[in-house]
Amino acid sequence: MAQLRRDPIVGRWVVIDSEHPKAPKDFPKEDHAIRHGAICSFCPGRENRTPAEVDAVRPSEFSVNDSSWQVRTVPNKFPALVHEERLKKEGVGMFDVISGYGAHEVVIETPDHHKQMTDLTHKELSLVLGQYQRRYQYLALDARLKYVVIFKNFGISAGATVEHSHSQIIALPMVPKTVLEEIQGAEHYHMTHGSCVFCAMLEQEYRERDRLVSENESFVSFCPFVPRYAFETWIMPKAHQAHFVDLDEAGIDDLAHQLSDTLNRIKRCLSNPSYNFYLHTSPINYGRPNCYHWHIEIIPKLTRSIGFEWGTGLQIVPTFPHEAARFLRES
């Protein structure tokens, strides 16, 4: 029997279709064979084919834009938003318009064209996560920017256009709608319940246990009760923390372990699917740290939109999260 489930934070309903539940074997498989290594602009030695780097991790004896890097961040060659733009706001009839002020950067996660994020050692992945934090800290200094989105696309179905393993960072002059709704929902919950809605969600996950995937000292991965996609998985710090950027070095190390564990479970369970992940954290200089709780949302790209979702905001999900979690636990 199908179920309609409502997310208590943003008020989103989803349909979980249990008449024809889908197991990992029921989703189409994708081929991610390496194709473009020979001409890749992200590979070491081709640093001059990207815009000049804005940050990197490399041994201190080497200079900027040298090929000795372990992680390298460059502006997107085709940015949606640019930092040089003057921030200009205007009204056009009934609409608000802001100039395309912001930043759009690419974090090249490894010099090795043949490694994906799932292949990185925990140490290598820690360097990537540390780079996320450094870019966040840098961009947060600009008072005109309100939010920094850190996300990753792996595979063509997830929108990746470059196969060399990378993540993206977009900094915006406003808080985008989905995040804003989540924050407002969390604030409302805090006002009415006196506690963090994400902490309450974790309590319920630990009480019911059947949606838990894996955990370590600081982090837990679980399939949320109201997913928007089959096998959607969240990674959340167990202790309340509003800002990803407040995570200390030991926390970064734990997150590297948990992210690697979770992405590798998804890879094994679902035959290396395309996926997106995005880091939901507090807005820059957010003043109510008791309300919001940062986390990473991972969406394996297994199904196409059926059109219906675009028109209604109601997703149809073919797998119950407790079943997805069981498959992931066993992978």
Added chain:
Amino acid sequence: MAQLRRDPIVGRWVVIDSEHPKAPKDFPKEDHAIRHGAICSFCPGRENRTPAEVDAVRPSEFSVNDSSWQVRTVPNKFPALVHEERLKKEGVGMFDVISGYGAHEVVIETPDHHKQMTDLTHKELSLVLGQYQRRYQYLALDARLKYVVIFKNFGISAGATVEHSHSQIIALPMVPKTVLEEIQGAEHYHMTHGSCVFCAMLEQEYRERDRLVSENESFVSFCPFVPRYAFETWIMPKAHQAHFVDLDEAGIDDLAHQLSDTLNRIKRCLSNPSYNFYLHTSPINYGRPNCYHWHIEIIPKLTRSIGFEWGTGLQIVPTFPHEAARFLRES
């Protein structure tokens, strides 16, 4: 220079990337050659291969489920929601759960496997639109149902899994989030401005004219100032009307002309792309008809999500709507 634009109804921002604006020739093309005619369950003569019909248009001398139909509506063989289910609500910890009560139907638009909606005559398309109204009226009699979504997927990229031309109808025990936000936004606008926000939008469209695509006596097609997708096009009744179901016979005829005109412009302009459309109308028994204004939203499927949108609700659109409208006007 890129622009960030904010929709005044639901508060959604989009980025319009004008640094690299995309013209119709810049989007990948799709092949929609007919493949499955020989085994199609929607073709006349194979009526026993679908669930028994719930409505149809056919000459009165023939009986139900006979092959003489012009338009035929059947329950979806794999419904997300079923009408036989008992409506049951419960709380599971912090979450709300409703049983999968509702309806999921397929409107087969033509007996001819080789015709798509763009090939239908105005008379044939009027029959389809009339069928939408009849199904709406029938489903609206069920007091447990709150909203009826009428939508269409054309092409694999838009989520179509059957090539025989068809639309879908889903009836829900609640108003889905995207529609609810639009309605609440329209109510708020009406409260603060004393007028319909969609009427105000049409006024601005007629004042500025550069986003208009085409029009007839009763309807206008335009590319909205804050699109979520390149070449997104809306069809709206020029006169205020809250419910699609209130459209009279002459109006249905005008809508058939306008829908055919608009879908054919999109087909010619963008080399027959996949597309979704959905009809946004008032909830069943909606009590504030001055606030909401029904319309059809058409989304050609030209680009993939880049992952970013899922995490933020912020779309990046590669074509300005006034440029899209110019291409469509000239097609």
